[in-house]
Amino acid sequence: MLEKGYDAVTIQDILDRADVARATLYAHFRDKDDLMMSRFEAVRGSLGDHLAGFVRSGAASMRDVVRALFEHAAEHRAEYRSLVGSRSGSAILAVVTRQLVKLVREHFRDAVAARELRPAVPVDIVASYVVSAFVAMMTQWLDSPQSHTAADMAQMFQRLTLPAVSAGLNMHGGDRPRS
Amino acid sequence: MLEKGYDAVTIQDILDRADVARATLYAHFRDKDDLMMSRFEAVRGSLGDHLAGFVRSGAASMRDVVRALFEHAAEHRAEYRSLVGSRSGSAILAVVTRQLVKLVREHFRDAVAARELRPAVPVDIVASYVVSAFVAMMTQWLDSPQSHTAADMAQMFQRLTLPAVSAGLNMHGGDRPRS
């Protein structure tokens, strides 16, 4: 139903494609953004389940979580892509990014506190750096004809990011953050 | 003239703010995007001058170039911000990112070839990773009440990015890319 851009696509297109009357659509969704958000919430729920099943089945290292994210994106490629292209897409991406940053930032804060580190770069900036890079890598991967597996992507992301985080947070060699 | 979002702002707003008649505006610019692009080109030209003056005045290490970018953004903060918020903003950001990726990718390719490295992560991905992180850091910096100087930002970016690139391209300790 929504395989293309999102403000490029008109309400009428959706109506035609979905064989639904205008009035009916507006009985279910307040407006266009609401419709898009409902799609987003659906994907979000699905991702929640995916991650839950993942976590339940064993230890959740950061690598595993990252891979789970890539896997879920691969499984729902069309929907992911339809969500990230466009104005509302940018808005959603911003929301997701902000939440991820918040999550990662707290994680970094804990790590820094636990090990009494003196970060060379503020944790806020490190967190936002890492998340942005992740999101970018993800979106780019979604756009390209998938030449890499989810596991590959996760590993590459890990390989690039761990050294950066170590340097930013002033860790020494073997001192890697988990989860 | 354009200190706020860009598809949020209506043509009429611009007309009022600029004390110009509708017909006059459309005599100069084909459409809204054309107007926005002309602003972008102006900033782009200004950046070109800035970098040229920078390069002329001595060796241009990567750190210096990065700092020059942050400096220019700080000088033209309002215009930068007006350019990055909105649909057209996303488009522009995409264009800029793509060009930067191209640039950085070539640079990495050369470095890899010159040193006969066996990158653990494809140069394309490393390049796009780095550029995305840079763009994100830049936009975030533009949004926040500038608590860091351009030099600070450049240094932090450097500190985070060099280890990541080294790891991705399989370099050993002291083997840092220049430019």
Next chain:
DNA sequence: ATGATTCCGAACGACGTGTTCGGTTATTCA
């Protein structure tokens, strides 16, 4: 079967974009 709920279709108002055109103001140049 009938009452309630949902859906349909067609029209409507509001808003933003880009175009047109006749008239007015500036600029240029002789």
Next chain:
DNA sequence: TGAATAACCGAACACGTCGTTCGGAATCAT
């Protein structure tokens, strides 16, 4: 200075899209 040329103005217009409304039709529940 004065006329020709160019630039600007303002007001209207067509068009597309969004979101709303409402009476009637279809579907569902009991």
